[in-house]
Amino acid sequence: MGKEEPYVEESTRIAALIIATLASFLTPFMGSAINIALPAIGAEFGSNAILLSWIPTSFLLAAAMFSVPFGRIADIYGMKKVFAYGIVIFTVASLLSALAPSTITLITFRILQGVGAAMIFVTGLAIITSVYPPFKRGKAIGINIASVYIGLSLGPVLGGILTQYLGWRSLFYFVVPLGILIFALTVWKLEGEWAVCHGEKFDALGSIFYSIVLVTVMYGVSILPSNTGFVMIALGMLGLLAFVVWELRTDSPVLNIKLFKNTTFAFSNLAALINYSSTFAVTFLLSLYLQYIRGFDAQTAGIILVAQPIIMAIFSPIAGRFSDRFEPQILASLGMAISTIGIFTFTFLTPTTNLTLLIVGLMVLGLGFALFSSPNTNAIMGSVEKRFYGVASAMVSTMRLIGQMFSMGLALMVFAIFIGSVQITPTQYPALLSSIHVVFMICTVLCFIGIFASIARGKNHEKSAGK
Numbered sequence: 001m002g003k004e005e006p007y008v009e010e011s012t013r014i015a016a017l018i019i020a021t022l023a024s025f026l027t028p029f030m031g032s033a034i035n036i037a038l039p040a041i042g043a044e045f046g047s048n049a050i051l052l053s054w055i056p057t058s059f060l061l062a063a064a065m066f067s068v069p070f071g072r073i074a075d076i077y078g079m080k081k082v083f084a085y086g087i088v089i090f091t092v093a094s095l096l097s098a099l100a101p102s103t104i105t106l107i108t109f110r111i112l113q114g115v116g117a118a119m120i121f122v123t124g125l126a127i128i129t130s131v132y133p134p135f136k137r138g139k140a141i142g143i144n145i146a147s148v149y150i151g152l153s154l155g156p157v158l159g160g161i162l163t164q165y166l167g168w169r170s171l172f173y174f175v176v177p178l179g180i181l182i183f184a185l186t187v188w189k190l191e192g193e194w195a196v197c198h199g200e201k202f203d204a205l206g207s208i209f210y211s212i213v214l215v216t217v218m219y220g221v222s223i224l225p226s227n228t229g230f231v232m233i234a235l236g237m238l239g240l241l242a243f244v245v246w247e248l249r250t251d252s253p254v255l256n257i258k259l260f261k262n263t264t265f266a267f268s269n270l271a272a273l274i275n276y277s278s279t280f281a282v283t284f285l286l287s288l289y290l291q292y293i294r295g296f297d298a299q300t301a302g303i304i305l306v307a308q309p310i311i312m313a314i315f316s317p318i319a320g321r322f323s324d325r326f327e328p329q330i331l332a333s334l335g336m337a338i339s340t341i342g343i344f345t346f347t348f349l350t351p352t353t354n355l356t357l358l359i360v361g362l363m364v365l366g367l368g369f370a371l372f373s374s375p376n377t378n379a380i381m382g383s384v385e386k387r388f389y390g391v392a393s394a395m396v397s398t399m400r401l402i403g404q405m406f407s408m409g410l411a412l413m414v415f416a417i418f419i420g421s422v423q424i425t426p427t428q429y430p431a432l433l434s435s436i437h438v439v440f441m442i443c444t445v446l447c448f449i450g451i452f453a454s455i456a457r458g459k460n461h462e463k464s465a466g467k
Contacts, residue, residue: 012131012190012191013131013132013140015185015189015190015191016127016128016131016190017128017131017132017140017143017144018185018189019124019182019185019186019189019190020124020125020127020128020144021143021144021147022147022178022181022182022185023083023087023120023124023182024120024124024144024145024147024148024151025147025148025150025151025178026090026117026120026151026175026178026179026182027063027090027117027120027121027151028148028149028151028152028155029151029152029154029155029158029159029175030059030094030113030151030155030171030172030175031056031059031152031155032151032152032155032156032159032283032305032309033155033156033158033159033162033163033171034055034056034159034171035056035155035156035159035283035284035287036155036156036159036160036163036287036298036301036302036305037159037163037168037171037298038052038055038056038284038287038288039288039291039292039298040163040167040168040298041055041103041106041168042424044168045102045103047103048424049415049419049424050412050415050416051103052103053284053408053411053412053415054107055103055106055107055110056110056284056408057218057405057408057409057412058107058108058110058111058114059110059111059113059114059117060114060401060404060405060408061111061114061214061215061218061401061405062110062111062112062113062114062115062117062118063114063115063117063118063121063397063401064118064214064218064397064398064401064402064405065114065118065210065211065214065215066114066115066118066119066211067118067121067122067394067397067398067401068207068210068254068255068391068394068395068398069207069210069211069254070082070086070118070119070122070123070394071122071126071390071391071392071393071394071395071397072202072203072207072254072255072390072391072394073202073390074119074122074123074126074390075200075387075388075389075390075391076199076200076202079123079126079127079130079390080123080127080186080190082119082122082123083119083120083123083124083127083186083190084183084186084187085119086116086117086118086119086120086123087116087119087120087179087182087183087186088116088179088183089112089113089115089116089119090113090116090117090119090120090175090179091116091175091176091179091180091183092112092116093109093110093112093113093115093116094113094172094173094175094176094179095172095173095176096109096112097109097110097113097172098169098170098171098172098173098176099169118397121393121394121397121401122390122393122394122397123390123393124144124393125141125144125377125381125393125396125397126389126390126392126393127190128140128141128144129141129381129389129392129393130386130389134324134382135324136324137324137378137381137382138320138321138322138323138324138374138375138378139317139320139321139324140320141320141374141377141378141381142316142317142318142319142320142321142323142374142378143316143317143320145316145317145320145373145374145377146312146313146314146316146317148312148316149309149310149312149313149316149366149370150309150313151309152283152308152309152312152313154306155302155309156283156287156301156302156303156304156305156306157299157302157303157306158174158302159171159298159302160297160298160299160300160301160302160303161299161302162174163298163299164297164298164299200252201251201252202252202254203247203250203252203253203254205246206243206246206247206250206253206254206255207254209239209242209243209246210243210254210255212239213236213239213240213243214236214402216232216233216235216236216239217232217233217236217237217240218402218405218406218409219232220232220233220234220235220236221233221405221406221409221410221412221413223416229413244257254391255391255394255395256388256391259384259388259391259392259395262383262384263456263457264379264380264383264457265380265383265384265392265395266457267453267454267456267457268328268332268376268379268380268383268454268457269380269395269396269399270399270453271332271336271372271376271450271453271454271457272376272377272380272396272399272400272403273399273402273403273406274336274403274446274447274449274450274453275336275339275369275372275373275376275403275447275450276399276400276401276402276403276404276406276407277402277403277404277406277407277410277443277446278339278343278403278407278443278444278446278447278450279339279343279365279369279407279443279447280403280404280407280408281407281408281410281411281439281443282308282343282346282362282365282443283305283308284408284411285346285411285436285439285440286301286304286305286346286358286362287301287305288424288432288436289349289432289433289436290304290305292424292429292432293351293429293432293433294351304355304358304359304362305362307359307362307363307366308362308363308365308366308369309366310366311362311363311366311367311370312366312367312369312370312373313370314370315366315367315370315371316370316373316374317374318370319331319335319370319371319373319374319375320374320375320378322375323374323375323378323379324378328375328376328378328379328457329379329454329455329457331371331372331375332371332372332375332376332379332454332457333451333454333455334371335367335368335369335370335371335372335373335375335376336368336372336447336450336451336454337368337451338364338365338367338368338371339365339368339369339372339447340368340444340447340448340450340451341364341368342361342362342363342364342365342366342367342368343365343440343443343444343447344440344444345357345360345361345364346358346361346436346440347437347440347441347444349433349436349437349440350433351429351433372454376454377396379457380392380395380396381393381396407443410439410442410443411435411439414435414438414439414442415432415435417435418431418432418434418435418438419431419432419435
């Protein structure tokens with residue numbers, strides 16, 4: 001890489017960080033708030049547990065499907081342009097979701113919301129990486145990720161209050177003004193397009209291929225343990241191999257497979273995939289545990305669950321700043337180990353578990369996640385050339401979203417085995433608690449394996465010169 005970073009005005013950096021950070025608040029807020037509202041949505045529409053699970057899962061699936069294609073589009077046509085359109089789509093989809101007359105309609109609008117979120121995800125981080133030099137980047141990424149966790153923090157609290165007093169539809173109305181504000185700031189204050197690959201071709205066929213493979217695999221996961229589910233996953237894996245072959249042969253791939261020859265890039269992404277696979281379902285599962293088994297209302301459950309993201313928000317900027325000075329390998333691996341301990345504590349939940357123990361477990365998990373996420377993201381973005389920032393940012397989002405989908409798919413599969421397609425009533429509470437125990441045990445094992453994936457990346461600072 002030997003080239004110096006081009007000079008960027010400090011005002012442009014600050015504007016980019018503010019806009020990207022505000023946008024980073026939107027989607028996690030919506031995600032954590034909607035988890036709290038699921039019982040209320042289920043009560044209004046008479047939905048069973050599996051159909052309810054598709055409300056968060058459909059959003060994640062759509063966002064993951066479109067992240068890599070939009071990452072490449074942003075590199076070619078401009079990050080600001082894709083970011084602005086993404087804000088518009090997300091805001092309109094939020095308004096439509098608030099007006100949804102049924103669960104199926106809501107899921108449809110959540111898919112559209114996921115498309116907008118993909119456009120926001122891949123460009124926000126890439127813009128920050130583009131305008132900040134390496135020695136300041138970790139701190140900026142840490143602030144951006146802290147915004148994600150503030151969204152996660154306020155989601156359960158505000159989501160619980162809004163659901164309790166104004167109904168679940170108010171959650172979607174709440175984000176519309178914020179979306180309008182972010183769009184206005186983007187048009188008014190954000191200067192530059194960052195179209196580093198301008199003039200290159202877009203691999204439309206590869207993008208379609210990628211999306212079909214992803215849908216096939218995740219749909220298969222969602223209908224396990226049925227035979228059709230295993231067949232879909234097998235077909236998806238074969239499709240993935242074919243996609244890799246296609247991308248290696250095409251002149252302008254949507255996803256440059258050769259990036260994975262870089263061990264820092266490859267193992268940092270693998271570690272992220274494992275981390276999100278083992279942690280994302282925590283809020284969903286504990287929300288069901290607190291509201292169904294413990295009998296708390298949505299507001300109280302939200303206040304309890306806020307312990308985890310508050311710790312994340314506090315420690316993410318600190319971890320990001322440390323990753324500018326110390327090896328991400330050490331920080332992220334330590335974070336993964338702490339996360340493993342946090343998840344393990346939830347395998348002992350009972351109908352009478354002391355809430356203090358549950359909150360301590362959430363705080364431990366929050367600390368582990370903060371120590372992992374900022375350094376890991378900094379390692380990924382710092383391991384590639386500038387022309388790949390959009391795609392690298394897309395991979396950060398894709399690993400997160402695939403991990404989140406796998407986490408929800410795992411919970412879905414266990415629910416199907418223990419509960420089946422029925423609405424949750426007191427007679428199902430023992431089976432629900434058994435399901436929660438099984439999912440947490442599997443997640444503990446996954447997170448433990450992730451420690452070794454994080455260690456295997458090697459030392460990022462020594463490799464940065466040879467990108």
